[in-house]
Amino acid sequence: xxxxxxxxxxxxxxxxxxxxxxxxxxxxxxxxxxxxxxxxxxxxxxxxxxxxxxxxxxxxxxxxxxxxxxxxxxxxxxxxxxxxxxxxxxxxxxxxxxxxxxxxxxxxxxxxxxxxxxxxxxxxxxxxxxxxxxxxxxxxxxxxxxxxxxxxxxxxxxxxxxxxxxxxxxxxxxxxxxxxxxxxxxxxxxxxxxxxxxxxxxxxxxxxxxxxxxxxxxxxxxxxxxxxxxxxxxxxxxxxxxxxxxxxxxxxxxxxxxxxxxxxxxxxxxxxxxxxxxxxxxxxxxxxxxxxxxxxxxxxxxxxxxxxxxxxxxxxxxxxxxxxxxxxxxxxxxxxxxxxxxxxxxxxxxxxxxxxxxxxxxxxxxxxxxxxxxxxxxxxxxxxxxxxxxxxxxxxxxxxxxxxxxxxxxxxxxxxxxxxxxxxxxxxxxxxxxxxxxxxxxxxxxxxxxxxxxxxxxxxxxxxxxxxxxxxxxxxxxxxxxxxxxxxxxxxxxxxxxxxxxxxxxxxxxxxxxxxxxxxxxxxxxxxxxxxxxxxxxxxxxxxxxxxxxxxxxxxxxxxxxxxxxxxxxxxxxxxxxxxxxxxxxxxxxxxxxxxxxxxxxxxxxxxxxxxxxxxxxxxxxxxxxxxxxxxxxxxxxxxxxxxxxxxxxxxx
Amino acid sequence: xxxxxxxxxxxxxxxxxxxxxxxxxxxxxxxxxxxxxxxxxxxxxxxxxxxxxxxxxxxxxxxxxxxxxxxxxxxxxxxxxxxxxxxxxxxxxxxxxxxxxxxxxxxxxxxxxxxxxxxxxxxxxxxxxxxxxxxxxxxxxxxxxxxxxxxxxxxxxxxxxxxxxxxxxxxxxxxxxxxxxxxxxxxxxxxxxxxxxxxxxxxxxxxxxxxxxxxxxxxxxxxxxxxxxxxxxxxxxxxxxxxxxxxxxxxxxxxxxxxxxxxxxxxxxxxxxxxxxxxxxxxxxxxxxxxxxxxxxxxxxxxx
Numbered sequence: 001x002x003x004x005x006x007x008x009x010x011x012x013x014x015x016x017x018x019x020x021x022x023x024x025x026x027x028x029x030x031x032x033x034x035x036x037x038x039x040x041x042x043x044x045x046x047x048x049x050x051x052x053x054x055x056x057x058x059x060x061x062x063x064x065x066x067x068x069x070x071x072x073x074x075x076x077x078x079x080x081x082x083x084x085x086x087x088x089x090x091x092x093x094x095x096x097x098x099x100x101x102x103x104x105x106x107x108x109x110x111x112x113x114x115x116x117x118x119x120x121x122x123x124x125x126x127x128x129x130x131x132x133x134x135x136x137x138x139x140x141x142x143x144x145x146x147x148x149x150x151x152x153x154x155x156x157x158x159x160x161x162x163x164x165x166x167x168x169x170x171x172x173x174x175x176x177x178x179x180x181x182x183x184x185x186x187x188x189x190x191x192x193x194x195x196x197x198x199x200x201x202x203x204x205x206x207x208x209x210x211x212x213x214x215x216x217x218x219x220x221x222x223x224x225x226x227x228x229x230x231x232x233x234x235x236x237x238x239x240x241x242x243x244x245x246x247x248x249x250x251x252x253x254x255x256x257x258x259x260x261x262x263x264x265x266x267x268x269x270x271x272x273x274x275x276x277x278x279x280x281x282x283x284x285x286x287x288x289x290x291x292x293x294x295x296x297x298x299x300x301x302x303x304x305x306x307x308x309x310x311x312x313x314x315x316x317x318x319x320x321x322x323x324x325x326x327x328x329x330x331x332x333x334x335x336x337x338x339x340x341x342x343x344x345x346x347x348x349x350x351x352x353x354x355x356x357x358x359x360x361x362x363x364x365x366x367x368x369x370x371x372x373x374x375x376x377x378x379x380x381x382x383x384x385x386x387x388x389x390x391x392x393x394x395x396x397x398x399x400x401x402x403x404x405x406x407x408x409x410x411x412x413x414x415x416x417x418x419x420x421x422x423x424x425x426x427x428x429x430x431x432x433x434x435x436x437x438x439x440x441x442x443x444x445x446x447x448x449x450x451x452x453x454x455x456x457x458x459x460x461x462x463x464x465x466x467x468x469x470x471x472x473x474x475x476x477x478x479x480x481x482x483x484x485x486x487x488x489x490x491x492x493x494x495x496x497x498x499x500x501x502x503x504x505x506x507x508x509x510x511x512x513x514x515x516x517x518x519x520x521x522x523x524x525x526x527x528x529x530x531x532x533x534x535x536x537x538x539x540x541x542x543x544x545x546x547x548x549x550x551x552x553x554x555x556x557x558x559x560x561x562x563x564x565x566x567x568x569x570x571x572x573x574x575x576x577x578x579x580x581x582x583x584x585x586x587x588x589x590x591x592x593x594x595x596x597x598x599x600x601x602x603x604x605x606x607x608x609x610x611x612x613x614x615x616x617x618x619x620x621x622x623x624x625x626x627x628x629x630x631x632x633x634x635x636x637x638x639x640x641x642x643x644x645x646x647x648x649x650x651x652x653x
Numbered sequence: 654x655x656x657x658x659x660x661x662x663x664x665x666x667x668x669x670x671x672x673x674x675x676x677x678x679x680x681x682x683x684x685x686x687x688x689x690x691x692x693x694x695x696x697x698x699x700x701x702x703x704x705x706x707x708x709x710x711x712x713x714x715x716x717x718x719x720x721x722x723x724x725x726x727x728x729x730x731x732x733x734x735x736x737x738x739x740x741x742x743x744x745x746x747x748x749x750x751x752x753x754x755x756x757x758x759x760x761x762x763x764x765x766x767x768x769x770x771x772x773x774x775x776x777x778x779x780x781x782x783x784x785x786x787x788x789x790x791x792x793x794x795x796x797x798x799x800x801x802x803x804x805x806x807x808x809x810x811x812x813x814x815x816x817x818x819x820x821x822x823x824x825x826x827x828x829x830x831x832x833x834x835x836x837x838x839x840x841x842x843x844x845x846x847x848x849x850x851x852x853x854x855x856x857x858x859x860x861x862x863x864x865x866x867x868x869x870x871x872x873x874x875x876x877x878x879x880x881x882x883x884x885x886x887x888x889x890x891x892x893x894x895x896x897x898x899x900x901x902x903x904x905x906x907x908x909x910x911x912x913x914x915x916x917x918x919x920x921x922x923x924x925x926x927x928x929x930x931x932x933x934x935x936x937x938x939x940x941x942x943x944x945x946x947x948x949x950x951x952x953x954x955x956x957x
Binding site: 366367369370376380384387388389390395398399402403406407409410415418419422423425426427428429430432433434436437439440441443444445448449450511512515516518519522523526527530531534537538541542543544545546547548549550551556558560561562566567568569570571573574 | 704706707708709710711712713714715717719720722723724726727728730731734745746747748749750752753755756757759760762763766767769770771772773774775776777778779781782783785786788789790791792793795796797799800803804807808809856866867870871872875929933937940943944947948951952954
């Protein structure tokens with residue numbers, strides 16, 4: 001606890017000096033060093049507490065209306081502390097190379113505040129502290145989203161403001177319901193009061209799901225995410241997509257501990273939401289040309305996979321299958337960490353590309369592997385990891401979710417639950433296949449082939465701190481992929497706590513993971529062996545160099561390479577019924593055609609749903625507009641009337 | 654059989670048999686067309702000839718182009734270690750290994766597609782795009798069929814599933830439907846007619862072959878060998894599902910795989926390649942078969 005407090009105060013000190021000295025190089029340095037120290041201590045504290053499986057708490061007396069500020073750490077908090085501080089530290093390190101000296105102070109100040117606020121959210125043990133942390137987290141992230149003060153950032157900031165505050169209202173309602181039921185605002189009271197009776201529990205769950213799903217970016221409440229994350233500077237995008245959206249996952253998991261053993265219907269609800277997010281996210285990602293926007297949609301997909309894991313875990317609890325529940329929660333939690341690592345890495349690499357080329361449009365890139373070799377390799381690691389392919393970390397967490405779904409499908413007594421759980425398997429397979437296709441597209445079009453523009457041809461590799469940060473993230477992805485059993489120890493504790501399983505029962509998956517790890521090592525060895533054999537074979541032979549085979553055409557130009565849109569078109573085609581695609585085509589006409597065009601815009605069906613909801617809200621609330629007249633006197637009258645009403649209400653009693 | 658001998662036989666089968674399958678397919682097709690056809694060992698000869706050659710590389714390519722074939726072969730080989738070829742238990746078998754099996758094939762595909770895009774050729778990009786589209790749609794069919802089999806046997810590892818398939822009369826519909834879905838997946842995974850014509854001569858109509866246009870010499874040998882190995886392991890899987898009891902019997906499985914290859918040759922002789930838009934319908938149809946298999950498995954579970 002004291003270590004976490006030290007991390008929090010170091011972050012605060014770093015933020016204070018960075019803000020004080022902003023605009024001067026010293027400010028950037030102060031914020032960077034303070035933040036890095038905070039992240040090192042915070043991550044270390046998280047590891048220590050998790051390994052020791054320790055629970056501790058602290059209470060700071062305060063004369064606020066709802067009493068003291070309560071803090072506490074359990075395995076779930078420790079695990080999220082690790083996610084926050086590891087990805088936070090990597091983002092700060094990357095930011096050191098990314099931000100120009102003059103602006104680094106302000107950026108680091110808010111990044112430190114954001115990291116500290118997230119840490120407060122996961123160690124808060126009463127509703128008020130939680131909400132304070134939650135709102136500071138929102139404010140800091142909002143300032144960072146709008147950091148580059150341009151049209152895109154302002155529009156994104158406004159959407160983010162509305163979405164986030166709508167979510168907070170739901171969370172307030174949730175805590176209100178729980179406080180009313182339990183008679184206190186402390187989480188301990190919520191948990192001690194037991195599950196709310198009857199339908200109230202389901203209302204609480206639905207409210208929590210809607211409120212936290214907005215932050216987590218689950219479909220269809222994800223609309224703000226693909227706007228806000230690309231608008232932010234890249235180190236911040238990495239932080240937002242890597243960990244901040246996971247606070248929604250944390251909130252949901254924490255709420256589940258208050259509501260008692262979940263009925264199967266809740267698990268099914270999460271499966272539906274998670275499935276829609278995973279499939280919708282990856283399909284919309286395939287249609288994007290903007291590198292960062294594409295990555296943001298993949299966050300929707302991955303949060304969907306996490307939700308699928310939690311859903312299976314809840315089904316396991318509902319059907320009294322502790323091993324299923326454990327594997328589901330463990331998969332979801334490990335994917336939370338993994339996604340933080342590889343999504344952070346990918347956003348950082350995308351930022352390096354954007355900074356070096358001056359464009360994030362895939363159709364303007366190409367051939368960057370030769371010009372930015374380090375960034376290219378690191379991006380490839382992230383791409384393989386996010387596609388869930390062995391031997392990297394994405395495979396391990398997706399495999400756990402698969403395993404949980406297969407177990408639940410073959411074990412569950414009710415046919416409906418079994419069918420729902422087993423359907424997760426082909427769904428994940430489809431999402432995985434589409435994600436791999438999408439990242440082949442991104443990597444192939446941006447980094448391979450010939451540069452499509454002069455700017456891409458002149459690209460240079462990223463600055464050293466950026467490369468170091470990316471390399472560390474990539475190393476973590478490889479390490480978790482090759483030694484998953486060690487990584488699983490991180491999630492074993494919190495998963496056992498969530499599923500209500502003692503740790504000893506949860507072991508069978510560990511033996512299988514040793515096989516995964518053996519397979520990963522073998523895979524690397526065989527690949528390297530083959531490459532060595534090839535080298536030996538070719539040593540004394542004639543090795544020629546020629547242009548790429550042009551299939552008989554002459555004078556091919558880099559513009560004639562396959563584009564990202566063409567690559568994605570046949571993959572998206574079977575799904576056109578699900579997505580609203582607006583296509584406009586003008587074919588070549590006449591004997592000497594002068595032009596032809598083919599435009600496609602994919603509209604997010606989720607956004608249409610939200611827009612319809614907002615319109616309904618606006619319609620209901622529009623009579624209130626009459627209150628807004630403008631004169632100050634009128635508003636003073638409102639204040640006076642409110643005061644009077646309150647007095648009349650309170651005085652007689 | 655003791656474990657060491659089992660692993661040795663397994664490795665021998667996995668490494669030596671694959672090139673025989675394209676030979677059988679070629680022979681069956683020639684026979685159907687009334688020609689004599691190349692000798693059965695022709696693919697082996699082709700491989701050795703390619704291995705003895707030098708190589709030409711495009712000036713555009715990077716290390717990804719070189720890594721593509723190596724990763725494809727390594728991942729296919731590893732996937733082959735998950736099947737119970739020589740004994741009832743594969744060299745690597747654990748709960749959930751069927752996911753690793755499919756994802757290893759996916760890894761090989763990822764790098765093959767990346768290597769194709771590395772050349773900057775429009776044709777190879779087109780091939781990669783088509784391959785990505787088809788394989789993404791084939792993935793649910795494969796997993797639906799495997800999930801149906803896991804459901805009928807109640808086991809979660811390939812060895813367990815394939816060993817547990819016999820003597821389950823109530824599961825017959827699910828197994829038959831899974832065989833149909835797996836057969837369709839086999840045709841897609843191995844780029845056979847009616848999905849893709851390995852013998853086509855126009856770049857524009859190719860899917861898999863166009864991706865490897867720029868590879869030559871030992872690299873091409875590795876690619877050919879990897880695709881033969883993929884054909885072998887998918888055929889062996891199909892044979893073990895179609896004829897329960899074959900799993901773990903080296904000779905039976907080898908014959909089974911050859912019979913599957915012969916059937917592929919027959920299919921190739923009597924069908925034409927599908928138009929590209931039709932391929933997607935074919936794949937969705939395969940997924941539908943898999944879904945019905947899964948439904949049958951859910952409903953007959955516990956009846957046997």
